[in-house]
Amino acid sequence: MKSDSGAVTGADLRHIAIIMDGNGRWARKRGLARIKGHSAAEKSIHDAVEVCGELGVSYLTLYAFSTENWSRPKAEVNFIMKLLSRFISRNIDDLDRKNVKLRTTGRLTDIPDGPRRDLELAMERTSGNTGLNLILALSYGGRAELRDAFVEIAGSIASGDIVLSDVTEELISAHLYNSDVPDPDVIIRTSGEQRLSNFLLWQSAYSELVFTPILWPDFHAEQLRNALEEYRTRKRRFGGLE
């Protein structure tokens, strides 16, 4: 369904997922240190939350830190972790006021104590909110998520709680990190790269993919609306016929 104006609304778009790429290149183009690009990312995150709120989208997942990102220089990793705490302290009041529920996906236990506690407090504070679910993917990897699900399922088989024939696609989905979250309708990747980089591998089976050359710190409300317009032109058939 489309709104009268033909624009995408939350009715046909429940879950937007974004691979926020290009922070480093954005900074380098300006002769700045890479970390300045990560700092500049905050405004784009703010705009994405704003647009999702306007459209009535229920879930926004942002790929903030992958399981592979731990291999970056220690100083950059430390900076991103500090940025997480800063993002929370600067935005939590506004997010709460907007009825946003902050959540995470990934191996949160990998996150250093300070930012992890900040995140946990922010999640607790917004847990009763009923608007947009803002899901930060942190120390997230699609393969790690599937591995964790398979280990849990194997444990249930070993203990006799289930048998092999109980292992359906639905059961696997139910063992993912956030089993209540619907699969993303659209995955947007900024910066011109055209790959998923271990993001939501199971959940992306029928997601529309939108790639844009715009670097994440330049990806503001207008650019997100344009990407969603591209999504609107796609015909989703989920393997069937129209």
Ligand code: FPP
């Ligand atoms: C991709 O750009 C960005 C990352 C791997 C880190 C993303 C981090 C943030 C957006 C900030 C922290 C998050 C929150 C929620 C405060 P890149 O560094 O790979 O850029 P490049 O490809 O141009 O080098």
